[in-house]
Amino acid sequence: MAGIVVRPRARIYHGHDWVYNTEVLKTFGDPAPGEVVSLKDGRDRLLGSAIYNPASQIVARRFSRQRQELDLDFFVRRVRLAIQEREALGAFGLAGRVIWSESDGLPGLIVDRYGEHLVLQTLTAGMDLRKPLIVEALKLVLRPASVFERNDAPVRRAEGLPLVTGDLWGQTPPDLPIELDGVSFRVDLRSGHKTGLYLDQVENYRLVAAHAAGKTVLDCFSNQGAFALHCARAGATRIVAVESNADLVQQIRLNAARNQVEVEAVQANAFDYLSSAVDRSETFDLVILDPPSFTKSRGSVDSAWRGYKEIHRRALQLLSPRGLLATFSCSHHVTREMFREMLVDASVDAKRFVRVLNFLSQPLDHPILPHLPETEYLKGFLVQALPGR
Ligand code: SAH
Numbered sequence: 001m002a003g004i005v006v007r008p009r010a011r012i013y014h015g016h017d018w019v020y021n022t023e024v025l026k027t028f029g030d031p032a033p034g035e036v037v038s039l040k041d042g043r044d045r046l047l048g049s050a051i052y053n054p055a056s057q058i059v060a061r062r063f064s065r066q067r068q069e070l071d072l073d074f075f076v077r078r079v080r081l082a083i084q085e086r087e088a089l090g091a092f093g094l095a096g097r098v099i100w101s102e103s104d105g106l107p108g109l110i111v112d113r114y115g116e117h118l119v120l121q122t123l124t125a126g127m128d129l130r131k132p133l134i135v136e137a138l139k140l141v142l143r144p145a146s147v148f149e150r151n152d153a154p155v156r157r158a159e160g161l162p163l164v165t166g167d168l169w170g171q172t173p174p175d176l177p178i179e180l181d182g183v184s185f186r187v188d189l190r191s192g193h194k195t196g197l198y199l200d201q202v203e204n205y206r207l208v209a210a211h212a213a214g215k216t217v218l219d220c221f222s223n224q225g226a227f228a229l230h231c232a233r234a235g236a237t238r239i240v241a242v243e244s245n246a247d248l249v250q251q252i253r254l255n256a257a258r259n260q261v262e263v264e265a266v267q268a269n270a271f272d273y274l275s276s277a278v279d280r281s282e283t284f285d286l287v288i289l290d291p292p293s294f295t296k297s298r299g300s301v302d303s304a305w306r307g308y309k310e311i312h313r314r315a316l317q318l319l320s321p322r323g324l325l326a327t328f329s330c331s332h333h334v335t336r337e338m339f340r341e342m343l344v345d346a347s348v349d350a351k352r353f354v355r356v357l358n359f360l361s362q363p364l365d366h367p368i369l370p371h372l373p374e375t376e377y378l379k380g381f382l383v384q385a386l387p388g389r
Contacts, residue, residue, distance in 0.1 A: 002029025015371030051126025075137035146170030274314035312346035
């Protein structure tokens with residue numbers, strides 16, 4: 001088998017599963033992109049089996065600490081294990097993430113389930129090459145009605161892979177009805193954001209909506225209104241949802257009608273909406289900020305910081321006495337500690353200080369591995385404005 005000898009002190013000796021190109025001492029056996037390679041230390045001891053891609057900075061991603069082929073049997077075992085673990089935790093609902101990449105021992109593979117329909121992403125050459133085997137394994141274990149490939153994620157370019165979408169098995173309906181906690185959605189698995197819904201926020205809808213009864217709510221960066229609709233369902237008295245994309249604003253209106261609730265859907269840049277609401281001296285009892293990732297790289301963290309601070313300063317100014325703010329960052333490069341510091345910075349400017357009610361994170365079906373920090377990306381706070389003192 002072809003392989004890589006990994007330099008001393010590389011991250012793989014500290015629990016991580018990736019080998020960067022700068023950590024390669026030598027490559028032997030001339031492996032092809034996507035091939036399984038053995039990882040060895042300088043004394044020829046096996047560190048495990050990995051998928052190889054010289055086109056990426058991350059040249060190898062370990063998926064087993066033993067010698068292991070990527071065959072049908074392996075995929076069936078890993079998919080079964082992922083499902084069993086979720087079931088044991090009560091985290092295998094009607095819609096959710098079945099496979100979360102490295103966290104499920106399948107680097108670069110993401111599988112989301114919407115009832116009997118599956119959406120698949122293969123973000124590494126190793127997984128991309130083996131799509132037919134993966135679909136076979138999913139069919140054996142889950143017996144889905146359809147498997148749709150959503151390989152339009154730009155990160156595929158880093159692996160030298162083209163952006164493609166399409167049915168891999170069966171036929172994916174254009175407009176799939178799905179119900180989450182009594183809220184009905186219609187999702188487009190073929191072109192909606194993410195794989196159709198923000199499955200990583202499902203637990204947070206519940207958590208935030210638990211505080212919404214009798215409250216006025218402002219849901220910024222609303223997408224198709226999931227936070228707004230859950231709050232409406234929970235008995236909020238007035239709900240404003242702000243979203244910049246016109247089609248999505250339309251979707252929020254349709255969703256509100258479908259669920260027989262009132263949501264004021266506003267098409268606006270949330271930055272502008274927040275600042276004009278402050279100018280109008282409006283207040284809200286509950287504000288939700290769930291912006292897109294303002295930074296895709298470590299390099300742009302500074303400008304992201306300014307963006308985050310701006311919307312937080314405004315949001316804090318809008319809070320009624322003891323009002324609540326639920327805020328999220330989905331960028332891996334913004335750590336929870338940075339996010340906390342930004343919130344403090346915004347508090348100082350807004351002269352509104354807060355207490356933390358909950359630390360918010362990814363749900364159980366998007367597991368985080370502390371030894372692989374890249375598996376964590378979603379972090380948030382639910383905070384309450386402190387009375388002035
Ligand atoms: N809270 C949503 C997900 C939000 S994703 C949910 O749980 O389903 C971020 C959304 O912000 C996207 O729908 C995007 O279209 C929108 N968006 C991006 N920039 C914006 C801006 N400046 N103002 C308002 N909305 C924006």
